[in-house]
Amino acid sequence: MAVTLTPVTVLLTAVVCGALAAALTGWIRSIADSDSRWLRSGLHVGLAAAGGAGAAGLAGTVPELVAFAALAVACGVLVAIDLAVHRLPDVVVVPMYPVLLATLGVASAVTGDWGALGRAAAAALALLAFYFTLAFINPSGLGLGDVKLAGVLGLFLGWLGWYYVLVGTLAAFALNAVVALVLLLSRRADRHTGIAFGPAMIAGAAAAAWLSVGG
Known part of the structure; x- marks a missing residue:
């Protein structure tokens, strides 16, 4: 059940993820209850396709490919919303918890590396606790949606290793700080303006995953 990394695999996974995201467009607008340009631009389709390509490059087994591809589609949708x-x-x-646990569980059964699954679960709990604490201290800065997403990304990054959990988490806060600074300097926001943190969390996790490929 190993995945052979070829241009065809990367392209096919990208196309499938992009097509799934495109098919969800109407549903996305419905659950967001918005016709924002972010939802009309096709951003979620491009992000899902890019994530799918990354999933093909990252996965070593078919269950991992399914897990990472499903996460790519979900993250593309979440960024846009x-x-x-x-x-x-x-x-x-929320559905990404059972999806990742099930697929990564199968991946552990295939490889015999149950420690990776345990590490993924531990990382999810650690990030849930960390983000919940931050949200409790500063509810205007982080919401419960960010907390729940942290657990999902913890499963993913924990599967890759503790180092990538740390890198992905720190990168999220660094990226969000850069975005906030740019918006302030360009006068498109002030210190009271809310800034979506989910995209930075997802971008940070993607950056850590990219590092893991080289590592």
Whole structure:
């Protein structure tokens, strides 16, 4: 059940993920209850396709490919929705827990590496606790949607290794700080303006995953 990395595999996975995201466009607008340009631009389709290509490059087995591809589609959808309405809907985030646990569980059974699954679960719990604490301290800065997404990304990054959990988490806060600074300097926001944090969390996780390929 190993995945052979070829241009065809990368292209096919990207096309499938992009097509799935495109098929969800109407549903996305419905759950977001918005016709924002972020939802009309096709951003979620491009992000899902790019994530699918990355999934093909990252996965070593078929179950991993399914897990990473499903996460790519979900993340593409979540970025668009969060930018549009500053929400990370439970209907997208919560199902990713059983999806990732099931597919990564199969991957562990295939490889015999049950430690990776345990590490993924531990990382999910750690990030849930960390983000919940931050949201409790500063509820205007982080919402429960961010907390729930942190657990999902913890499963993913934990599967790759603790180092990538740390890198992905720090990268999220660094990227969000850069975005906030740019918006302030360009006068497109002030210190009271809310900034969607989900996209930075997802971008940070993607950056860590990219590093893991070289590592």
